[in-house]
Amino acid sequence: MKYNYHTHTFRCFHAKGTDEEFVKAAIEAGFDEIGFADHSPWPFSDYVSGMRMHENELEDYCTGIKNLKEKYKDKISIKLGLECEYFPKYIPWLKNQIKKQEIDYIILGHHFSKDEPGSLYNGNMKAPEHLYTFRDDIIEAMQTGLFSYVAHPDIFMRGYPVFDEHCEKISRDIIEKAIETDTPLEYNLLGLSHSKADGKQGYPYPDFWLMAGEMKPPVTVGIDAHTPDAYLDYELFKSGYDKLEELGLKVVDKIKMFR
Numbered sequence: 058m059k060y061n062y063h064t065h066t067f068r069c070f071h072a073k074g075t076d077e078e079f080v081k082a083a084i085e086a087g088f089d090e091i092g093f094a095d096h097s098p099w100p101f102s103d104y105v106s107g108m109r110m111h112e113n114e115l116e117d118y119c120t121g122i123k124n125l126k127e128k129y130k131d132k133i134s135i136k137l138g139l140e141c142e143y144f145p146k147y148i149p150w151l152k153n154q155i156k157k158q159e160i161d162y163i164i165l166g167h168h169f170s171k172d173e174p175g176s177l178y179n180g181n182m183k184a185p186e187h188l189y190t191f192r193d194d195i196i197e198a199m200q201t202g203l204f205s206y207v208a209h210p211d212i213f214m215r216g217y218p219v220f221d222e223h224c225e226k227i228s229r230d231i232i233e234k235a236i237e238t239d240t241p242l243e244y245n246l247l248g249l250s251h252s253k254a255d256g257k258q259g260y261p262y263p264d265f266w267l268m269a270g271e272m273k274p275p276v277t278v279g280i281d282a283h284t285p286d287a288y289l290d291y292e293l294f295k296s297g298y299d300k301l302e303e304l305g306l307k308v309v310d311k312i313k314m315f316r
């Protein structure tokens with residue numbers, strides 16, 4: 058089955074195209090199943106994020122995707138998801154929304170620790186203590202059983218200067234927990250395209266994936282589509298699968314859904 062569960066929408070301010078254009082591109086590219094997992098809103102008390110929909114837009118997002126699900130049901134299977142950080146204090150709110158909005162799945166995209174306001178972007182970490190906080194959060198998130206997979210588990214290598222012994226340690230711990238909790242780790246194609254474009258090695262980071270190749274966690278591939286065109290980059294999609302195969306890693310056939 059050809060799938061991608063990592064699709065964004067214009068609502069996050071850094072993606073382009075209508076929801077329907079993503080669906081049409083996915084059909085054109087021959088996908089059997091796709092999922093929208095736009096950046097989740099959070100019930101911030103006094104803060105407006107520049108990288109995610111506002112809380113009061115969630116319903117519109119969910120309704121929009123559910124309508125497309127119905128409209129295109131004979132051509133492609135569409136799932137409704139969200140990409141969420143692991144913010145323990147908002148988990149009760151999130152669980153409530155999953156029920157209320159009939160969300161099919163969520164993926165862990167841990168861009169910040171604890172909360173967004175006042176915290177460091179996890180693609181910008183420079184100090185070992187940040188890495189350990191990141192690791193602890195990811196591990197705790199996997200243990201909740203809520204997340205269908207971990208998006209860009211190696212996001213820390215976007216900013217961290219070198220893959221040192223701390224990176225090695227947290228990578229091992231994250232991979233170990235992925236195995237234990239049967240949570241796939243995502244080989245992120247948006248990161249791969251960035252690395253190819255600017256020649257700067259970010260995620261997917263080779264050392265992380267070499268370790269994964271030895272340890273054999275469940276893995277998946279995510280396009281992390283922020284434009285409909287991303288679905289049509291066949292070469293990039295293939296290179297992700299080829300890389301994982303070369304590492305001896307088998308991409309999971311499906312991910313866990315709530316319904």
Ligand SMILES: [Zn+2]
Binds near residue numbers: 065069071096283
């Ligand atoms: Zn994004």
Ligand SMILES: [Zn+2]
Binds near residue numbers: 063065140166208281
């Ligand atoms: Zn994403």
